[in-house]
Amino acid sequence: MRKGFPALALALLGTGVGMAQSPYESAADFAKYARKLREQALLKVEPQVFVPTASKTSTATRYPWKANIVTTVFWVGEQAGGNNPVPNYKSCWDANWTSNYGGFDSPDPSSRRNYIPASFTPRQNPFYCALPYNDVTHGQFKPEAPLVIPWFRTVYTEPGRSVCKDRWVAIRKGSRICYAQWEDCGPFRTDHFQYVFQNERPKPNLNHGAGLDVSPAVRDYLGLGPTDVTDWQFVEVRDVPPGPWRSYGDNNHFVIAKRQAEARLVQQSGAASR
Known part of the structure; x- marks a missing residue:
């Protein structure tokens, strides 16, 4: 031979x-x-993504849809201004978000191709979103976090390491559904667990009571305007179907x-x- x-x-x-x-x-x-x-x-x-679960309860039953939520668009590297009081060069969980992402995630449609920036391939999932809750403050879990986050005990790894970052979310507009990972906190608030995990509605704010921020990739997939209305729900990794949201990112379960x-x-x- x-x-x-x-x-x-x-x-x-x-x-x-x-x-x-x-x-x-x-x-x-x-x-x-x-x-x-x-x-x-x-x-x-x-x-084959291993997802430890304590129950076989369906996503629809365990995580009901949050309906008719005002939704705005944000992006990695966004500057503060107008109704956006906080710049997005870093996130609540990543002080070097722009660098780790790979650059400025331009929302300009002419600067994008196939849901990603035309000038570089992102190192994190371009399908991302923000919800108004942060489970960590000053390097420690908030007291309510183990009580209100449904998956806390299942995915906990170490003190102060967020169990919300990278969580998958389904976002629906009409008959079209997009999937994104939770990568930042907002709009405006980081403490509204009663809305994110329970039954309250988003609080009033400068963006018409917005309760969800989505990335340009999510915007483009769903055909959203700068301010729109969508439904959303948490989903388990095993329930995320094939799509462009599986293609990129060191933080993406499917890429890993x-x-x-x-x-x-x-x-x-x-x-x-x-």
């Missing part, structure tokens, strides 16, 4: 799939054939799972070649 065959070729030969069964005759051609099979296998990798699956495949191929 010639040295330098791809690991997949070795694995195929080891299982009895010989060159006579491939459409190629020479060893070099067979190596190309094996590489092609491996690439096809990688493309078919469907991330795909990278892990590819790394395992490479390790297995390397082990088979030894």
Whole structure:
């Protein structure tokens, strides 16, 4: 057997799939054939996301829709001004949000392509949102956090590490639903758990009582105006369907799972070649 065959070729030969069964005759051609099979296998990798749950209660039952919520658009790197009193170069949970995201998430449609900025590929999920509650203050959990956040005990990892950041949210406009990750707190408030987790309505504010901020990607997917009305609900990772919200971001569960699956495949191929 010639040295330098791809690991997949070795694995195929080891299982009895010989060159006579491939459409190629020479060893070099067979190596190309094996590489092609491996690439096809990688493309078919469907991330398996482990989600610890204590209950099989459906999303619709556990997290009811918040209906008719005034929704505004915000973006990473947004400057303060007008009805936006706080700049968004950092978030409540990330002091280096703009840098970690990869740059300014321009809301200008002419500066965007396929839901992301045309000038760079974001390092975090471009489908993000903000809700008016922060579970952490001064590096510690707020006293009510373990009591009002439904998933607190399930996903808790360490003191002061937010259990809300990166949580998935479904956002609905008409018959169209978009999925985004919770990455900041607002509009205006960071203490309104009675609305975010319970049954109160958003409090009055300068943006017509807005209770949800969404990113330009969410805006574009749903076709929203600068100020609009949507419905939203929390969803478990397992309930997030395929869509552009799965494609980007070091904080994206699906991107992380795909990278892990590819790394395992490479390790297995390397082990088979030894």
